Every structure is written in C-alpha cells, then in structure tokens.
Amino acid sequence: MLRYHILLFKLNRLVNRNKLSGVEEISLAGQLAEMIGSADTATRIIGDLADHANPQVRRIALNAIRRGRQFTSPSLPPALVRRMADAEAAVRHDAVWIVQETRMDGAELRAALRRLAGKVRLPWDAERARANPGDTALAAQVRARMALDKLLEKSAAERNQALAAMALGTVGDQPYAEGTVGHKRLLQRALIRRQAGRRLDSSVKLTFRKVEPAEVKGNKRFLL
Structure with a gap:
C-alpha cells in the first residue's frame, strides 16, 4: 500500500x-x-x-x-447513486458510464437514472448529443436514459418469461429466486393448472346424437 x-x-x-x-x-x-x-x-x-x-x-x-x-x-452502488446527482456534469457522466457498462441494477440506481435522464427522449436527444460532443450534461442524460431503458427491457423480458412459464404449466427457467414470494406463487399457480387439467380429463364427457325427424304418413300430418 x-x-x-x-x-x-x-x-x-x-x-x-x-x-x-x-x-x-x-x-x-x-x-x-x-x-x-x-x-x-x-x-x-x-x-x-x-x-x-x-x-x-x-x-x-x-x-x-x-x-x-x-x-x-x-460501497460502489451507493457511491454511484451519489455521483449521478453530482454538481459536475462530467462526474455524472462517468458514474452513469459505469452503470451502463456493468448493467448494475437496483431500485435506488433506477431512481437515480430516472432523475438524471429527466425528459430526454431517444433517439432525438442522442443525435443531438452526438452533434454537440462538448455538452457533457446532455451526454450524461442520454447515457442515463439508455441505461434505464436496458434495465426496463430486462424486467419486461423476465415478466414475459414468467407469464410464458405459467401459460405452459411449467416452472423451469423461471426468473424468480427459489424461496421468494414470486417463486412460491408461480409454483402454486402451476399446481392449480395441473389439478384443473386432471379434473377436466377425468370428468364425464357428454355426447350428443343427431335426431332425424320422423316421416309422417297419412292424415297425421294434419294434426301437427
């Protein structure tokens, strides 16, 4: 040292x-x-x-x-949260750069990214940042927006994967950690689906036979 x-x-x-x-x-x-x-x-x-x-x-x-x-x-994530609120734009940019490269995630990090990104819209502001490389504040906002969008995309993919697993009645490759509330509920829903499927298979199935109209002969047709 x-x-x-x-x-x-x-x-x-x-x-x-x-x-x-x-x-x-x-x-x-x-x-x-x-x-x-x-x-x-x-x-x-x-x-x-x-x-x-x-x-x-x-x-x-x-x-x-x-x-x-x-x-x-x-101590890195809390430090990045603080530095993303730094008074200096260059420091904010460097902090977001680390989050973007590592795809670090967390509620506080997402909140800090959202605050820093502000009202930036992609891809228009990204093009404006490329046209003005000296605008470090805008570059930091664009990086924050891009990093946040990646994290939101990841969350959406995990939710879609969970929904697909429930629809198929399986729990393989599910995104929830074992023992969590989400994992337990996913197992419970899968069990309910399997039980409902077994009841449906074992239930009495009704069959219907088409009844042909009988031919009416003689004067009986006038009594109808």
Missing part, C-alpha cells in the same frame, strides 16, 4: 496547487486502476476519493474503478 499512499500524496499536492490537467487525470486514474486487484482496494479508493471536495479527484476515482474492472465492492 506504500505505492498507493505515495500516489495519494501526489494527487493531493497537485490538487492543492490547482495544477491537475486532463492528461494528469487520465494518468492518475490509470495508475490507480493498476492497483485495484480486489474489492477491498476498490472500497478504499471509493472511500478516499469518490466523495472528495475536488470534482477532478472524484472523476479520477470513478475512472479508476471503471478501468480496473472491479465492480464487486458493496
């Missing part, structure tokens, strides 16, 4: 002197990413830098996590 402390000292010195350039941001993020070998290291970087007073340091932390490909830290 000596290397980490030296890098942290260098980072703080550059920040205090207001001499942190864009190139140095990328370089420092890369050096931090090389040190991330476990979730504990990622947690330490998030705790030390993700809520730093300087927005450049916050960006360095997020870029280091993204480039280090270490997303298992339990």
Whole structure:
C-alpha cells in the first residue's frame, strides 16, 4: 500500500496547487486502476476519493474503478447513486458510464437514472448529443436514459418469461429466486393448472346424437 499512499500524496499536492490537467487525470486514474486487484482496494479508493471536495479527484476515482474492472465492492452502488446527482456534469457522466457498462441494477440506481435522464427522449436527444460532443450534461442524460431503458427491457423480458412459464404449466427457467414470494406463487399457480387439467380429463364427457325427424304418413300430418 506504500505505492498507493505515495500516489495519494501526489494527487493531493497537485490538487492543492490547482495544477491537475486532463492528461494528469487520465494518468492518475490509470495508475490507480493498476492497483485495484480486489474489492477491498476498490472500497478504499471509493472511500478516499469518490466523495472528495475536488470534482477532478472524484472523476479520477470513478475512472479508476471503471478501468480496473472491479465492480464487486458493496460501497460502489451507493457511491454511484451519489455521483449521478453530482454538481459536475462530467462526474455524472462517468458514474452513469459505469452503470451502463456493468448493467448494475437496483431500485435506488433506477431512481437515480430516472432523475438524471429527466425528459430526454431517444433517439432525438442522442443525435443531438452526438452533434454537440462538448455538452457533457446532455451526454450524461442520454447515457442515463439508455441505461434505464436496458434495465426496463430486462424486467419486461423476465415478466414475459414468467407469464410464458405459467401459460405452459411449467416452472423451469423461471426468473424468480427459489424461496421468494414470486417463486412460491408461480409454483402454486402451476399446481392449480395441473389439478384443473386432471379434473377436466377425468370428468364425464357428454355426447350428443343427431335426431332425424320422423316421416309422417297419412292424415297425421294434419294434426301437427
């Protein structure tokens, strides 16, 4: 960890002197990413830098996590929720970038994505963002909308899969975790369907015979 402390000292010195350039941001993020070998290291970087007073340091932390490909830290989702509400558009963009790449999901993350996306509409605003690459705030909103749409699409696919399983009377490949309320109800509905099918098969089936009209002879036809 000596290397980490030296890098942290260098980072703080550059920040205090207001001499942190864009190139140095990328370089420092890369050096931090090389040190991330476990979730504990990622947690330490998030705790030390993700809520730093300087927005450049916050960006360095997020870029280091993204480039280090270490997303298992339990402190990462709450940090991303906070950074998606950051005052700096570039920090919001970097936070959404991680969510979009990892397809991280959760109620708080979805709420943060929805707040950040605002009234952005695809694909029109995406085209506007491509035409204005310097508009980081719009780019962050577009990324948030795209990430949220992917998560909503995933939820819709899971619901459709569950409905298909119920329609077929099977519970294989169902999306609910075993032991959850959804899983128990799915099993119960499948059981009811099977029982109803057995009752239908064993029930008395009525058959009908077509009755042909009898031929009327003689004067009887006038009595009808």
